[in-house]
Amino acid sequence: MPFRVTILGSNSAIPTTKRKPTAQLLNVTERFLLIDCGEGTQMQLRQYKIKIQRISHVFISHLHGDHYFGLIGLISTMHLMGREKELHIYADPQLKEIIMIQLDASKTELAYPLFFHPLNYQATNLLYEDEKIQVKSFPLKHSINCCGFLVEEKQLERRMISEAIMEHNIPINCIPAIKAGGDFKKSDGTIISHWELTKSAHRARSYAFCSDTAYCKSIVPIVKEVDLLYHEATFKNDLEDRAAYTFHSTTGQAAEIARNANVKRLVIGHYSQRYHDLSTLLDEVQEVFPNSELAEEGKVFEIPRTYVVNS
């Protein structure tokens, strides 16, 4: 089961011919989540052959246009293509008004249920949860209300070792209790321990998305040790003053958050359109946090499954 982030747009406010505004598609164990939806996102999804109807939840970090102007087009296209299943949108409450007035203007009555869930900008908040994953929002420091998102797999219970089932002839109806932590008592009275019969599931994987934000230390404990951190790096280090003034971050600041949070990998993005060659941004960020990469349109970041050794 994948945990995969596809970059649909990597640029900041003004799109260039190559770089699009922010949008990312997550496939987390076959749940399709869209984070931000700048203008042209539906075309990018089509470009990278991602079926738009599989998207079930959309998370919009804030209401600057480069993070949501593509949403009304996506919602409309889903309708025109015959969608019937629910779509859930997590965003600033004003987004509902913005979408509804545009549906009203075109006399569109959506053929599918559309739910809006308002974000909380004051504290970390659980937005979505099912048996396998959960998504939380957390406050960022921007010129208008803005949230980051933390997407986590839940830690699965230990799995049966199939050879042990055969060896000890364990009936199927005993398996749930063993997986839940119980031992197995054989017909001759011998006890086979839970630990001998099971192995660990893969480690729960995690991804954090830090949208537009000034340098913000309070992020660190929230994104602690995630497998993959996306953090904006709109400017290079020499424009630290401009970054602070516009509530954005520099390459060095993004890297410092990654280092202090001890994350496994860092991806930067949301580049100012002044940068044509992004390799110099990557150099700066890797000086502080070597395991860093650039977000680029169409690039896919996979988080592989890993297991605790000897368990």
Place this chain on the structure above:
Amino acid sequence: MPFRVTILGSNSAIPTTKRKPTAQLLNVTERFLLIDCGEGTQMQLRQYKIKIQRISHVFISHLHGDHYFGLIGLISTMHLMGREKELHIYADPQLKEIIMIQLDASKTELAYPLFFHPLNYQATNLLYEDEKIQVKSFPLKHSINCCGFLVEEKQLERRMISEAIMEHNIPINCIPAIKAGGDFKKSDGTIISHWELTKSAHRARSYAFCSDTAYCKSIVPIVKEVDLLYHEATFKNDLEDRAAYTFHSTTGQAAEIARNANVKRLVIGHYSQRYHDLSTLLDEVQEVFPNSELAEEGKVFEIPRTYVVNS
């Protein structure tokens, strides 16, 4: 001075990877006019190296998203790029509300004046006029209120023949009266006629844009003998029922309007996404009106200057 139509988007409601939603950029004697503005129009303008700040007037035919979802992004980018000069938008009155709520959500105070001018859906209406051009709207027949646009050069007065000025030694201060229709009286009393001293200006050129519409005979007198007619042809002839049901036109209907209006050239567009090969649409339209072409992204239609012969 050019009269040039650049196609930015040729598709109907659902964009494909190659075909974008409706938008056209007109350069009419160095006035830059944008007609419709589907999602991604600002990227298309950039792609075709058209300077967005030169656009002074935007005409939105109706409030189906594939004709205006790109406008808020264009307005925002103009602001971010430091625009100071006015922008005029001619559209359904509800568009003002849609734009303003989005500017409010991002706490954007535009650095340039933005004017909204409501369309009249009942009759032909003069929207804009200066010393060289005029733009009118006219009603179409669609599922919601929808207008077409007629863009016309004004007929310039006759021009002086420079050789005649030299030959008869005509003082500069006499020229305006001669251009306006007067004769010239030489110092020896000889009268040189206006017609001998002047030649005709080029013929006033014209373009008509017929956005989404069912077959609508009332268009014919309005677009009579235009140099270039854009008429939607969403469907091929075999889908005439579907065209009527969705208030769109077929290739044959577009061609019939062109033939009955005796226009010089026809361009069709707004193709249903079901058509991958457009040549069959062109075949159908050319059967009725041979001087027809396909709208395609990046294609430029020039209307050359012509002169009345022997005048």
